[in-house]
Amino acid sequence: MGKVFLFGIDGAPPELIFGKWLEDLPNIKKLMGKGAYAKINSAIPPSTIVAWNSMISGKDTSEIGIFSYTKNKEGRLVNSNDIKCRLMWDILDRAGKRSIVLYVPLTYPVKQINGCMVSGFMTPGIDSNCVYPERLRDKIKSLGNADIFFDVAVGLAGHKGLDIDTLIKKTYEMTDMQIELLKDLLVKEEWDFFMAVMIGTDRLQHMLWRHFDETHRRFIKDSPHKNALKDYYAYLDKRLGEVLEMLDDDTGVIVTSDHGMIKQEGKININNWLIDQGYLKLKKEITEKTRFSADLVDMDHTIAYGGGAYNARVYINKEKVGEDYERIKKEIADKLKEIPDDKGNPIDTKIYFSEDIYKDDSDPECPDLTIYFDDLRWASNPDLGQEGLYSWKTALGADSAGHSRQGSFVICNGGVLNKGDIGEIEIKQVAPTILKILDVEIPDDIEVEPIEVV
Numbered sequence: 001m002g003k004v005f006l007f008g009i010d011g012a013p014p015e016l017i018f019g020k021w022l023e024d025l026p027n028i029k030k031l032m033g034k035g036a037y038a039k040i041n042s043a044i045p046p047s048t049i050v051a052w053n054s055m056i057s058g059k060d061t062s063e064i065g066i067f068s069y070t071k072n073k074e075g076r077l078v079n080s081n082d083i084k085c086r087l088m089w090d091i092l093d094r095a096g097k098r099s100i101v102l103y104v105p106l107t108y109p110v111k112q113i114n115g116c117m118v119s120g121f122m123t124p125g126i127d128s129n130c131v132y133p134e135r136l137r138d139k140i141k142s143l144g145n146a147d148i149f150f151d152v153a154v155g156l157a158g159h160k161g162l163d164i165d166t167l168i169k170k171t172y173e174m175t176d177m178q179i180e181l182l183k184d185l186l187v188k189e190e191w192d193f194f195m196a197v198m199i200g201t202d203r204l205q206h207m208l209w210r211h212f213d214e215t216h217r218r219f220i221k222d223s224p225h226k227n228a229l230k231d232y233y234a235y236l237d238k239r240l241g242e243v244l245e246m247l248d249d250d251t252g253v254i255v256t257s258d259h260g261m262i263k264q265e266g267k268i269n270i271n272n273w274l275i276d277q278g279y280l281k282l283k284k285e286i287t288e289k290t291r292f293s294a295d296l297v298d299m300d301h302t303i304a305y306g307g308g309a310y311n312a313r314v315y316i317n318k319e320k321v322g323e324d325y326e327r328i329k330k331e332i333a334d335k336l337k338e339i340p341d342d343k344g345n346p347i348d349t350k351i352y353f354s355e356d357i358y359k360d361d362s363d364p365e366c367p368d369l370t371i372y373f374d375d376l377r378w379a380s381n382p383d384l385g386q387e388g389l390y391s392w393k394t395a396l397g398a399d400s401a402g403h404s405r406q407g408s409f410v411i412c413n414g415g416v417l418n419k420g421d422i423g424e425i426e427i428k429q430v431a432p433t434i435l436k437i438l439d440v441e442i443p444d445d446i447e448v449e450p451i452e453v454v
């Protein structure tokens, strides 16, 4: 009867974690030496809320039912009630196992599970439905500034509005509070499965990349923050070490990210491009920079419109194109592939057709095309009123790195074999792997196999 402890590090890139920063991360290095590690292929798209939920369900994006942060049709943010599939704690509840679930993206509003749940990123505030059981609310308030307990700033991308010094300070403050509660529940609660996701790495990476990566086109030479990201990783590793001391060797340990991170060359104004190409018509011309909304679109004269923050998404107006759907989709995909960078050089753009990547693409929220411009080195900017095809910031602000396809995954203890580098795994494989360690039957509807280390 095993136990599993999963420590999530949002967006940890294998190039840095397993590569040039490894010597500064002695605890992660130790785990790698004891068990197995891999690059973890993220969900499509490699979006935080999609990827974590794919990891703990064994399901693809369409089965989860979450394609992006907003429901286009309803114009509202998604929340945990929109998730269509069973998650790890639902499966474990039925098997009589107890879960402690901390700060997992898109767990707001929380569910009354067999165990404890504290929601994460996208929680509106400490007085919302963010804790179960209720007694955890006062505990969180006692830890410090509860306004930044769930994220460094409110909103989807509030971190982009903070100056760097404030961002760094708040990230440490948030992390300390989150680790404090984690350690407290680790010893005080009974559990079979314990999961906590640290979002601080993602927040810092988006903003700090150009401070340390000298190949970045907007690199800041001699930045006072050039070591800030590495220092934070070293700090997180140290705090992880304290937590690992509290576990025995029978407990399976997983340290994993949901996606990786990659320097951002710039953003491609997807909706500007669709307007220029004659696929998108707005109700009226927009010259001020404006967040895209489907309300602004003249649907009677529109063939396709776009979205996305790092990956781009194209939605085809199926009512309008009718039987021409397949032809138009291919035509748009072919043209998108030809978009060069801002200097006219060809780029390595990947395009996914919904029917090729999703089990069920009938959801009206499911994009017809998902586009990784230059394998995600170029981001997507859906804002309207942009000048030309390229931009550096959106209405939400600027950042200097975006999400990449592969994150970092380490597993050891709890009977896991010492296999070292096992290459690549799929994010969906984590769920059945956890169940196997816990000796819980893997439900038939999880079709992927556990990783071959258990």
Ligand SMILES: [Zn+2]
Residues within 6 Å of the ligand: 011, 048, 202, 203, 206, 403
């Ligand atoms: Zn991110």
